[in-house]
Amino acid sequence: MKIATYNVNSINSRLPVLLRWLDESQPDVVCLQELKAPQEKFPVDAIQAAGYQAIWHGQKSWNGVAILARNAEIKEVTRALPGDPDDEQSRYLEGIINDVVIACLYLPNGNPAPGPKFDYKLQWMERLTTHAAHLLSKNLPVVLAGDYNVIPAEQDVYKPERWIDDALFRSETREAFQKLIDQGWTDAIRSLYPYETIYTFWDYFRNAYGRNAGLRIDHFLLSPALSGRLTAAGVDKQVRGWEKTSDHAPTWIELA
DNA sequence: ATGGCTCCATACTGGAGA
Secondary structure, eight states: OEEEEEEOSSTTTTHHHHHHHHHHHOOSEEEEEOOOSOGGGSOHHHHHHTTEEEEEEOOSSSOOEEEEEESSOOEEEESSOTTOTTOOOOOEEEEEETTEEEEEEEOOOOOSSSSHHHHHHHHHHHHHHHHHHHHHHTTOOEEEEEEOOOOOSGGGBSOGGGSTTSTTTSHHHHHHHHHHHTTTOEEHHHHHOSSOOOOSEEOSGGGTTTTTOEEOOEEEEEOHHHHTTEEEEEEOGGGGGSTTOOSBOOEEEEEO
């Protein structure tokens, strides 16, 4: 079972790139973030023509998440992260595919920090941590996949000293991520490649991709029931070099 | 320290992203 996560930075601007990548990579499950489209503007016909079922939660202008599955039913569980009924941002979608719980998340950026956006990010991480504990308590196979907007460690950023005060790398952010991991989750990519430099995002500015000035911010966290089934992981880095591409690259894992 | 780029809204510019 090949599961991917991809922050597309506008589903409609990215549709040709997305369809080409689906055809070449053939993932079984895909978590998409930053649809940047309202519910009714999701290109469901093109996605279905490519062979994928889809559930999605859109929003005007910003955010938006979707889960795609090839040749499999998606049973939607929730389209809101519990813990704040007033939160109107579309950043969380959870479904069950072949008995695996798939959580697709788009964690807030949080800049500028400190400030209200950073407070929202930390609150969102607390809510995620609470919900993640609930998922773990059921001993189910769970994948928490998505754009975390968290740089977990110095090895995950091209120049750590430049990111010390950034919301993606601040100590509060890293500590909150570690607290989540410490519940018993496995950072899938890092567990297979403890020492490699692996990036999933390159800024549009300053020829960041050409200089490989990247960040690792798209992650898969696996529950204990799944970590033993992890057989492979990678980043489809070449997609970042295509025309009209996202600033993120598709990232994937394989489960036995 | 700054700006560089891309996308959205319904614009002739500003906000957001990371």
